[in-house]
Amino acid sequence: MKVGINKFLRLIISLLLPQLAGGIGALFTFKAISSWYQFLNKPSFSPPNWLFGPAWMSLYILMGISSFLIWQEKEKNEKAGKILKIYFLHLFLNAAWSIFFFGLRNILLGFLEIIVLWLVIGYLLISFFKIKKIAAFLWLPYFLWVSFAMILNFAILKLN
Numbered sequence: 001m002k003v004g005i006n007k008f009l010r011l012i013i014s015l016l017l018p019q020l021a022g023g024i025g026a027l028f029t030f031k032a033i034s035s036w037y038q039f040l041n042k043p044s045f046s047p048p049n050w051l052f053g054p055a056w057m058s059l060y061i062l063m064g065i066s067s068f069l070i071w072q073e074k075e076k077n078e079k080a081g082k083i084l085k086i087y088f089l090h091l092f093l094n095a096a097w098s099i100f101f102f103g104l105r106n107i108l109l110g111f112l113e114i115i116v117l118w119l120v121i122g123y124l125l126i127s128f129f130k131i132k133k134i135a136a137f138l139w140l141p142y143f144l145w146v147s148f149a150m151i152l153n154f155a156i157l158k159l160n
Contacts, residue, residue, distance in 0.1 A: 007072070010068055010071050010072070011068050014064045014065070014067045014068035014071060015061065015064035015065070015068070016064070017064065017067070017088075017091060018060035018061075018063040018064050018067070018091060018094075019057075019060050019064070020091075021060075021091040021092070021094050021095045022056055022057070022060050022094070022095075024095040024098075024099075025094065025095045025097065025098030025099070025102075026098070028098045028099050028102045028103035029098050029102045031102075032102035032103070032105065033049055033102075036102075036105050037049075037102065040107075040156055040159070040160050041156070041159035041160050042152075042155070042156055042159065043152065043155040043156070043159065045152070045155075046152060046155075046156075055145060058141075059141060059142045059145055062138045062139070062141060062142060063138075063139065063142055065138055066128060066135040066136075066138040066139045067084065067087055067135075069132050069134060069135040069138070070083060070084060070087070070128060070131055070132060070135050071084060073131050073132055077131055079127070079130070079131060080131050083124065083127045083128070083131065086120065086123065086124060086127070087124060089120065090117070090120045090121065090124060093113065093116060093117040093120060094117060096113055096117075097110055097113050097114050097117055100113050101113075101114075101153065107153065107156055107157045107160060108157060110153055111150070111153045111154055111157050114146065114149060114150045114153050115150065117146060118143075118146050118147065118150050121139075121142065121143050121146055122143065124139065125139050125140065125143050
């Protein structure tokens with residue numbers, strides 16, 4: 001019974017942590033979307049604003065499940081514990097982008113930060129694959145979305 005509760009608590013924590021990072025980022029995003037961001041020049045491939053919330057919510061859920069699967073491997077694979085520490089750093093970087101881009105309204109700083117975030121996500125994707133392949137496959141949509149967001153950030157930087 002203890003193992004089941006432990007597993008359940010790990011799942012809940014794994015699902016909540018990315019949502020918390022997203023919530024912190026959203027605090028800086030919401031106000032800027034209806035003011036500063038709407039007046040920026042954006043490329044033709046910029047998605048509608050309403051798409052970002054559901055996309056991020058879905059990605060945070062996949063991210064949480066993926067991190068849960070890695071956490072479950074911690075007892076069997078010592079690399080899993082080290083990778084989870086990098087994962088926590090990644091959550092900080094994920095929230096920081098919104099602070100830089102929307103909170104500080106600094107497109108260049110946001111772009112530089114998203115490059116670092118993208119590299120960390122890529123590293124985690126490869127590391128997850130080595131530990132548990134399904135965790136890496138769950139991480140792949142996030143990597144692709146941030147790749148797109150990085151291109152979008154760069155385009156907005158160039159247009160403004």
